[in-house]
Amino acid sequence: MKSYFGIFKMEFKGELQYRAKALAGIATQLFWGLLQVYLYTAFLNSGSVDGFSISQMASYIWLGQAFFALRYVTMPKRVGQEITNGNVCYKFVRPIGIYNQWYAEGIAQKLAATLLRFAPIIIIGFLLPKSIALSLPVSVGAFFLFLLALILGLFMSHSLSMFAVYLTFKTLSEKGSLGIVSSIVNILGGLFIPLPILPQALQEVLRYLPFSYITDLPFRIYIGNVGIIDGLIYIGIGLAWLVAIIAIGKLLIGRALKKTVVQGG
Amino acid sequence: MLYKNYIKMHMKSSFQYRFNMMFVAFNQLLIMVGEILSVYLLFLQFESVAGWTFYESLLMLGVIYTVYSFVEAFARGYDEFPKLVQSGELDRFMIRPVNIHYQIFGSRFEFTKFPRIILGIVVSVIALVNMSVDWNVWKVLVLIATYICGSFVIFGLFLLSAGISIYTVENLEFLNIVTNGSKELAFYPINIYAKWFTRIFTFVIPIACFNYLPLSFIMETGSVPMWLCGVSPLLGMLFVLPCLLFFNLSLRHYKSTGT
Numbered sequence: 192m193k194s195y196f197g198i199f200k201m202e203f204k205g206e207l208q209y210r211a212k213a214l215a216g217i218a219t220q221l222f223w224g225l226l227q228v229y230l231y232t233a234f235l236n237s238g239s240v241d242g243f244s245i246s247q248m249a250s251y252i253w254l255g256q257a258f259f260a261l262r263y264v265t266m267p268k269r270v271g272q273e274i275t276n277g278n279v280c281y282k283f284v285r286p287i288g289i290y291n292q293w294y295a296e297g298i299a300q301k302l303a304a305t306l307l308r309f310a311p312i313i314i315i316g317f318l319l320p321k322s323i324a325l326s327l328p329v330s331v332g333a334f335f336l337f338l339l340a341l342i343l344g345l346f347m348s349h350s351l352s353m354f355a356v357y358l359t360f361k362t363l364s365e366k367g368s369l370g371i372v373s374s375i376v377n378i379l380g381g382l383f384i385p386l387p388i389l390p391q392a393l394q395e396v397l398r399y400l401p402f403s404y405i406t407d408l409p410f411r412i413y414i415g416n417v418g419i420i421d422g423l424i425y426i427g428i429g430l431a432w433l434v435a436i437i438a439i440g441k442l443l444i445g446r447a448l449k450k451t452v453v454q455g456g
Numbered sequence: 457m458l459y460k461n462y463i464k465m466h467m468k469s470s471f472q473y474r475f476n477m478m479f480v481a482f483n484q485l486l487i488m489v490g491e492i493l494s495v496y497l498l499f500l501q502f503e504s505v506a507g508w509t510f511y512e513s514l515l516m517l518g519v520i521y522t523v524y525s526f527v528e529a530f531a532r533g534y535d536e537f538p539k540l541v542q543s544g545e546l547d548r549f550m551i552r553p554v555n556i557h558y559q560i561f562g563s564r565f566e567f568t569k570f571p572r573i574i575l576g577i578v579v580s581v582i583a584l585v586n587m588s589v590d591w592n593v594w595k596v597l598v599l600i601a602t603y604i605c606g607s608f609v610i611f612g613l614f615l616l617s618a619g620i621s622i623y624t625v626e627n628l629e630f631l632n633i634v635t636n637g638s639k640e641l642a643f644y645p646i647n648i649y650a651k652w653f654t655r656i657f658t659f660v661i662p663i664a665c666f667n668y669l670p671l672s673f674i675m676e677t678g679s680v681p682m683w684l685c686g687v688s689p690l691l692g693m694l695f696v697l698p699c700l701l702f703f704n705l706s707l708r709h710y711k712s713t714g715t
Binding site for chain 2: 218219222223225226229230232233234236237238240362364366367368370371374375377378383384388389390393
């Protein structure tokens with residue numbers, strides 16, 4: 192456990208070095224947020240959706256911008272290179288499992304990137320004109336449940352990202368593998384379009400797939416689209432998914448590692 | 457011709473990584489399908505937005521996909537211009553006795569964008585077939601001008617962000633807003649956004665000139681005078697001139713990174 196914490200600390204510190212980049216990122220986030228809020232405002236003005244008013248939608252969008260680093264599928268840094276250039280063999284000699292090593296690295300990077308970026312967007316979101324602003328959570332209970340669901344989302348996001356690592360082993364193409372996995376996660380996880388705005392039947396299906404547990408569930412809890420009790424049930428389902436996905440990921444990567452041939456270097 | 461050699465060279469090098477190229481192209485198609493599906497689902501839920509129906513909006517998507525992918529395929533060098541600046545490769549371009557723009561055009565070529573151009577055209581055709589329009593010669597001309605205008609404006613944006621990168625050296629994430637932001641904005645008729653937002657993207661960056669203005673002309677709707685809607689694509693094309701000027705002036709300020 193101590194060694195995982197060590198990896199975690201190291202990656203976290205590394206991520207904190209990129210402060211200027213984070214600052215430039217905030218401007219981008221604001222622009223995308225505005226774009227989406229205006230877009231869906233136009234749609235919601237043409238017809239309404241139950242449990243998703245314009246102000247709830249605005250909150251959903253701003254939360255999405257604030258926690259965008261958590262939502263995106265990313266491979267732990269360097270992993271793609273390590274696999275393609277063969278440096279992965281150094282990981283073999285360390286006394287902890289490779290999957291766990293990468294898992295800890297990835298979680299640390301994602302968490303650091305998120306913590307660096309979320310606060311300014313949240314603050315600006317609250318300060319915006321009322322019609323496009325981020326609102327407070329519906330209740331104190333909902334807020335704590337939101338945080339809990341968000342932590343689940345972090346792990347879910349990264350566990351799904353690990354499939355990209357597996358695909359990289361198979362294809363040796365980091366960009367391609369990452370692209371495929373992130374496209375699927377983005378489409379089904381509500382990054383292209385907020386899930387609560389979709390037709391009801393489709394929502395029913397997506398609700399039970401793992402992708403909506405990344406950020407859709409926490410945001411729904413925050414805006415009151417999902418109640419506390421329902422929220423707890425969904426978190427339970429999400430946890431079951433998480434265990435299953437980690438198990439499958441571990442199995443696949445374990446298999447890929449057995450077949451790995453490192454060519455000199 | 458030199459340009460032909462450039463293309464041949466890029467073709468050879470891209471096809472060395474055939475699998476990777478297919479992967480990337482497939483993935484881009486997947487994203488596009490996801491985006492088209494999103495638009496479809498939104499209209500399934502809402503039927504219309506600010507008076508525009510699904511196929512009218514879909515045409516906008518078709519236009520921006522076609523022109524953006526077209527510019528990305530051929531003018532990728534400008535998109536990746538910061539890399540030329542960072543690596544100092546631009547120095548080499550400057551001492552060669554060939555026009556610099558010619559070389560930048562030749563420096564990159566994206567074959568993976570071709571499926572997107574085709575899909576863009578397919579989407580446009582599907583939209584056009586399903587729209588109820590009284591076609592006449594003027595409308596056809598305006599439609600063609602729309603695509604040309606779109607390519608010019610997007611290329612202008614690429615020039616703009618490439619020019620800025622001469623000063624910043626770093627590839628700053630917010631430059632993305634200029635190019636990618638304009639793209640995403642143009643997925644829908646842009647007058648559905650807030651007034652000030654629409655104005656910026658009409659008068660500062662003329663996205664509207666290949667977006668809702670020609671669409672208004674073709675559909676004969678909207679509050680903007682028809683003749684103005686009709687000539688808007690021509691006016692929009694002019695945007696590329698100041699961008700080109702800016703890029704050329706910036707190039708004079710170029711200081712090599714020295715590596």
